[in-house]
Amino acid sequence: MPTVAVLGAGVVGLTTAVKILEAGYDVVVIAQFFPGDPRDIRYTSNFAGANHSSMAGDDKRQFKLDMDTFEVVWKMSEPDSPTANLFMRTPIIHYFHEPMEKPDPLAGVMPEYRNLRPDELRVGATSGTYFMSVTFDVWRYLPWLYSQVLLKGGRVVRAQVQHINQVLEGAFCEKPDALVICAGIGARTLGGVEDENVFPIRGQTVLIHAPWIKSCMGAKHLPGVTSYVIPRPCGDVILGGTWLYDDWYPKPREETHDSILEGAIKLVPELAPPEVFASGRTPTAEDLKPLIVEAGCGLRPGRKGGVRLERDTVEVPNAGGKKVPIVFNYGHGGQGYQSSWGSAMEAVRLLKEGISFVVMNEVDGLKISE
Numbered sequence: 001m002p003t004v005a006v007l008g009a010g011v012v013g014l015t016t017a018v019k020i021l022e023a024g025y026d027v028v029v030i031a032q033f034f035p036g037d038p039r040d041i042r043y044t045s046n047f048a049g050a051n052h053s054s055m056a057g058d059d060k061r062q063f064k065l066d067m068d069t070f071e072v073v074w075k076m077s078e079p080d081s082p083t084a085n086l087f088m089r090t091p092i093i094h095y096f097h098e099p100m101e102k103p104d105p106l107a108g109v110m111p112e113y114r115n116l117r118p119d120e121l122r123v124g125a126t127s128g129t130y131f132m133s134v135t136f137d138v139w140r141y142l143p144w145l146y147s148q149v150l151l152k153g154g155r156v157v158r159a160q161v162q163h164i165n166q167v168l169e170g171a172f173c174e175k176p177d178a179l180v181i182c183a184g185i186g187a188r189t190l191g192g193v194e195d196e197n198v199f200p201i202r203g204q205t206v207l208i209h210a211p212w213i214k215s216c217m218g219a220k221h222l223p224g225v226t227s228y229v230i231p232r233p234c235g236d237v238i239l240g241g242t243w244l245y246d247d248w249y250p251k252p253r254e255e256t257h258d259s260i261l262e263g264a265i266k267l268v269p270e271l272a273p274p275e276v277f278a279s280g281r282t283p284t285a286e287d288l289k290p291l292i293v294e295a296g297c298g299l300r301p302g303r304k305g306g307v308r309l310e311r312d313t314v315e316v317p318n319a320g321g322k323k324v325p326i327v328f329n330y331g332h333g334g335q336g337y338q339s340s341w342g343s344a345m346e347a348v349r350l351l352k353e354g355i356s357f358v359v360m361n362e363v364d365g366l367k368i369s370e
């Protein structure tokens with residue numbers, strides 16, 4: 001059975017490892033960070049909201065990855081499913097301050113999709129949409145994915161890889177027959193990949209505990225503020241946030257922290273504890289401070305050109321010219337959860353194609369020219 005090394009144990013690497021194991025390969029996941037580790041700026045998956053609300057727009061490939069993922073997670077979140085508690089099925093409500101220029105690709109696709117009535121609009125919005133989707137309970141979901149890798153027979157190795165040749169030459173496990181790169185923002189500096197198209201999209205958030213919140217809300221085009229609220233089944237709620245290109249600053253900024261709280265309470269006054277909301281006084285950002293669990297800041301792995309999902313071959317060092325397939329699955333930006341299963345399925349297709357390509361060429365004694 002061919003051994004496949006998966007480099008990366010974020011939501012993308014672990015989901016990809018699960019699908020490769022299900023396809024019948026032997027898998028070793030190699031990563032510096034795993035679920036349950038203390039939060040670190042080099043491990044984005046810990047900082048996500050996360051909900052499924054496709055932003056693919058006209059990008060048909062991304063839309064398919066998102067929708068293939070939605071099919072999986074909608075099923076996993078069915079009330080009778082053993083994985084239901086990893087998700088919360090919630091309404092996702094977007095408020096817009098400018099007319100939508102193009103038809104929304106989510107119309108007619110997402111459950112219960114409709115436009116908001118004028119009496120449902122808030123914060124000066126002129127239109128809005130409503131549909132049902134899921135939020136992921138990130139800190140439960142990642143360990144669950146990790147457990148699936150182990151239960152299906154996958155192996156794991158903790159290592160900081162400087163160059164892919166270290167993996168190919170067998171420094172961390174036996175020499176793999178194929179390599180899959182799911183290094184997120186790390187793909188920019190990982191030797192042998194060094195993808196300069198990868199850049200950070202910094203997202204700062206505040207996590208509060210407010211189990212009475214049961215809907216996601218977001219206001220796009222609100223002047224000066226991008227506010228969103230994403231509840232998780234454990235009762236925590238992520239308040240966002242920022243979307244800053246090429247900003248590498250790894251810690252929450254104090255002034256941003258305050259503006260996130262102010263934007264959130266303006267958009268969703270119901271975030272204040274029910275007694276404050278019921279008292280009739282206007283809730284303020286101060287009412288949220290006792291609810292704070294932690295401030296967060298993550299670097300979404302952006303990539304010019306979008307997700308890198310393709311295959312190639314690489315030469316194994318000191319192996320007489322032997323080549324093995326390499327599959328790239330990184331650069332998911334703000335969409336790593338909502339496209340995780342779709343991109344993992346595509347990565348497996350590319351992997352199978354790559355393995356048969358190499359085997360075919362070995363059998364034929366041909367020189368691989370890719």
Ligand SMILES: Cc1cc2nc3c(=O)[nH]c(=O)nc-3n(C[C@H](O)[C@H](O)[C@H](O)COP(=O)(O)OP(=O)(O)OC[C@H]3O[C@@H](n4cnc5c(N)ncnc54)[C@H](O)[C@@H]3O)c2cc1C
Nearest residue numbers: 009010012032033044045051161184186203298336337338
């Ligand atoms: C504030 C915020 C909100 C978000 N909200 C959403 C949302 O609502 N929905 C959504 O779908 N997405 C959301 N995202 C985006 C999502 O979090 C990312 O797209 C996703 O986590 C990327 O996962 P990944 O596995 O590619 O990368 P990571 O989680 O960063 O994992 C990378 C892995 O590669 C390993 N690695 C990298 N380089 C090396 C190396 N050289 N040696 C060894 N190991 C290495 C790391 O240790 C780690 O295990 C959000 C992100 C942020 C910051």
